[in-house]
Amino acid sequence: MGLIGCGGMGRRHISGYVKLRQHFDNVDLISVCDLHEDVANQAVRVIQESGLKKPKIYTDYKKLIESNDLDGVIVVTSTPMHHKIAIYAMENGLHVITEKPMGITMKACRLMEDSANKNQREIAVAENYRRDPINRLSKALLDEGILGIPYFALDLNIVSSHRSVMHSTVWRAKKDQAGGIVLDAGVHNADMLLYLMGDADTVYAETRILEPERTLNDMGEVAPQLAKMYKHRREPGYNTGDLVIQDAVDTGFALVKFKSGAIGQLSITDASHGQKASISTITGSNGTLYRTESRSGNPIKLVLFNGEEISGDKILDLVPNFKLDELTTKLWDGNSLIASYDLDFHETDARILAYEYMDWILSIQNGGKPEVGIPEGKSAIGLAYAIVESGLTESKIKVSDVISGKIDNYQKDIDISQNI
Numbered sequence: 001m002g003l004i005g006c007g008g009m010g011r012r013h014i015s016g017y018v019k020l021r022q023h024f025d026n027v028d029l030i031s032v033c034d035l036h037e038d039v040a041n042q043a044v045r046v047i048q049e050s051g052l053k054k055p056k057i058y059t060d061y062k063k064l065i066e067s068n069d070l071d072g073v074i075v076v077t078s079t080p081m082h083h084k085i086a087i088y089a090m091e092n093g094l095h096v097i098t099e100k101p102m103g104i105t106m107k108a109c110r111l112m113e114d115s116a117n118k119n120q121r122e123i124a125v126a127e128n129y130r131r132d133p134i135n136r137l138s139k140a141l142l143d144e145g146i147l148g149i150p151y152f153a154l155d156l157n158i159v160s161s162h163r164s165v166m167h168s169t170v171w172r173a174k175k176d177q178a179g180g181i182v183l184d185a186g187v188h189n190a191d192m193l194l195y196l197m198g199d200a201d202t203v204y205a206e207t208r209i210l211e212p213e214r215t216l217n218d219m220g221e222v223a224p225q226l227a228k229m230y231k232h233r234r235e236p237g238y239n240t241g242d243l244v245i246q247d248a249v250d251t252g253f254a255l256v257k258f259k260s261g262a263i264g265q266l267s268i269t270d271a272s273h274g275q276k277a278s279i280s281t282i283t284g285s286n287g288t289l290y291r292t293e294s295r296s297g298n299p300i301k302l303v304l305f306n307g308e309e310i311s312g313d314k315i316l317d318l319v320p321n322f323k324l325d326e327l328t329t330k331l332w333d334g335n336s337l338i339a340s341y342d343l344d345f346h347e348t349d350a351r352i353l354a355y356e357y358m359d360w361i362l363s364i365q366n367g368g369k370p371e372v373g374i375p376e377g378k379s380a381i382g383l384a385y386a387i388v389e390s391g392l393t394e395s396k397i398k399v400s401d402v403i404s405g406k407i408d409n410y411q412k413d414i415d416i417s418q419n420i
Helices: 008-021 037-043 045-049 061-065 079-091 106-119 133-143 186-197 224-230 312-318 326-331 345-365 374-393 399-404 411-417
Strands: 002-004 031-033 056-058 072-075 095-099 123-126 150-158 200-208 213-215 243-245 251-258 263-269 277-284 287-290 301-304 309-311
Touching: 002 008, 002 061, 008 037, 008 045, 008 224, 008 345, 031 037, 031 061, 037 045, 037 056, 056 061, 061 079, 072 079, 072 345, 079 095, 079 106, 095 345, 106 123, 106 374, 106 399, 106 411, 123 345, 123 374, 133 186, 133 287, 133 312, 150 186, 186 200, 186 251, 186 263, 186 277, 186 374, 200 374, 200 399, 224 345, 251 374, 309 312, 326 345, 374 399
Parallel strands: 002 031, 002 072, 031 056, 072 095, 095 123, 150 263
Antiparallel strands: 150 277, 200 251, 213 243, 251 263, 277 287, 287 301, 301 309
């Protein structure tokens, strides 16, 4: 493998590779690329410290791709580069796993899909929330009909960035880089809802840019949990304390109708000062499932129709046939039945990233499809963009029209700016 992009997320992927190598020796990260050689050098230190061979460092992704000693590349750059690098790699015979979102717009995703089909290469999307063992258990409960007929889902992520640039990364404030919490974080929420509730049919949303003026504050203050992995990254042209104009949507309140007939409320903002709300529930004819924050390890809870509450290991009794897949079991220390776990965030993150890699690799080796491939990648960013597109047009829209490109009012300017 070759890794393209050694910033914060690239550093996290490297930890995932090191974790993977603790269990599998048939995969090698032999090269990495970043525009800044010093950034790449700092990112790969953990590989050397683990006793693994230091990858070769490139500053030009095309040279890495053309090195003729790779099977696939991992694209962990800013979102505008996802489709450019992925298509170039596939044209040169390589398979691709790309960070979320799959592409900067739906048109970019369609171009990636066309290239994959033309070159008979596989694309996987590094969507991590659904790989959490606790979310696997939630899925099993729904599949077994424990909730009865699903009625509706609530997914609220109401937080405050305190007028700072989200996570102290300027691209997250910019429309032409798929910034804004509705797209950047919302694609995670979208994928999880689709994973648990099935395909989405229509969306009606109200969206806003409530805080167009943001300050670029130190990441250690804004996002201390991420700072450990991101402090080496560089974003030229900006300094701590700078005023940044946010032109990406920072607030979206949406009603989603799923093809099953169930309803969803997906609301997300980072402009909620003095009020924080994180609610993820699914209610059916037999009760409500209270989900927990992905990668937290916290146990889920069921409150049944008769008022009975079930949580922790007792949840496992409801799905006696449930077991985690062999790969997840191996990465979670041989445990195939997990209702909760107590791990540092970065350890959990590394295990999930290791899973993403091996799922991608096995799909290629066995001639199958990755769990999160082109259809899933397009659907997740399609639902997130449907929220933004609906808010712009102030109308109820079909998600399929966004995915196909029939509706692209918000995305047109992005496509033009990126020459798509």
